[in-house]
Amino acid sequence: MGSNQLLLSLQSADIGIRNEVILKKVSLEVTKGDYLFLIGKTGSGKSSLLKAIYGDTHISTGSARFKTFDLTKLRESELPTLRRKLGIVFQDFRLLDDRNVFDNLDVVLKATGWKSKTDRKNRILETLEKVGISGKQERFIHHLSGGEKQRVAIARALLNDPELIIADEPTGNLDPETALEVMDLLEELHKKGNTVILATHDYRLIKRYNHPVIRCENQEIHRLESVGS
Numbered sequence: 001m002g003s004n005q006l007l008l009s010l011q012s013a014d015i016g017i018r019n020e021v022i023l024k025k026v027s028l029e030v031t032k033g034d035y036l037f038l039i040g041k042t043g044s045g046k047s048s049l050l051k052a053i054y055g056d057t058h059i060s061t062g063s064a065r066f067k068t069f070d071l072t073k074l075r076e077s078e079l080p081t082l083r084r085k086l087g088i089v090f091q092d093f094r095l096l097d098d099r100n101v102f103d104n105l106d107v108v109l110k111a112t113g114w115k116s117k118t119d120r121k122n123r124i125l126e127t128l129e130k131v132g133i134s135g136k137q138e139r140f141i142h143h144l145s146g147g148e149k150q151r152v153a154i155a156r157a158l159l160n161d162p163e164l165i166i167a168d169e170p171t172g173n174l175d176p177e178t179a180l181e182v183m184d185l186l187e188e189l190h191k192k193g194n195t196v197i198l199a200t201h202d203y204r205l206i207k208r209y210n211h212p213v214i215r216c217e218n219q220e221i222h223r224l225e226s227v228g229s
């Protein structure tokens with residue numbers, strides 16, 4: 001068994017943008033190896049909660065820690081080290097469209113201190129294999145399908161062995177079948193030990209994949225005891 005290491009802990013945290021509170025009294029714990037779904041309608045605060053974890057929305061009261069980081073008083077200078085421990089995946093991929101797959105990943109490795117070209121290359125090829133797109137490193141992003149783009153984005157998220165994968169509607173721009181392929185990949189990564197928190201408004205996904213579900217609703221979050229049939 002794992003060590004039950006607590007990665008993320010929010011206690012009565014109010015999350016907001018400027019003076020507006022988006023989620024109130026959020027309490028949430030994520031332990032190493034967990035896979036949590038975050039569900040709720042558009043505008044219910046899913047992205048805001050995820051942003052609070054990577055230091056992009058403000059936590060005004062309560063306590064919030066990720067590893068050694070106090071998320072309530074993050075300094076600008078801490079953001080790169082915090083984000084290096086997170087693998088963030090977005091609905092719209094956020095890749096450099098006019099570069100190839102290899103360069104998209106190499107940019108990240110260079111920016112995170114990988115000095116040796118050989119090490120970077122090995123890391124990139126090994127990571128592309130993990131996400132099932134070996135051999136596509138020379139392809140330009142704009143020549144990839146949506147599913148392949150999301151695999152590249154997941155590869156980018158994995159490059160530095162993140163403690164936590166944060167996926168914000170990762171299947172939102174994919175057709176239903178491709179969505180399931182990307183979900184299957186995340187499932188596989190979870191089985192290999194990755195910790196995942198995934199926001200979606202697609203109830204089909206949370207019925208199909210059996211993970212604890214947290215719902216955002218009326219500015220609050222609560223855990224759903226059971227979903228589906």
Ligand SMILES: Nc1ncnc2c1ncn2[C@@H]1O[C@H](COP(=O)(O)OP(=O)(O)O)[C@@H](O)[C@H]1O
Pocket residue numbers: 017022040041042043044045046047048049216
């Ligand atoms: N940058 C922003 N400035 C002001 N309000 C925002 C901003 N981003 C989100 N909001 C508001 O916060 C609420 C929650 O949005 P969001 O976290 O994006 O929800 P979800 O991801 O569930 O769709 C919404 O009312 C939205 O209008």
Ligand SMILES: [Mg+2]
Pocket residue numbers: 046047048168169
């Ligand atoms: Mg959102």
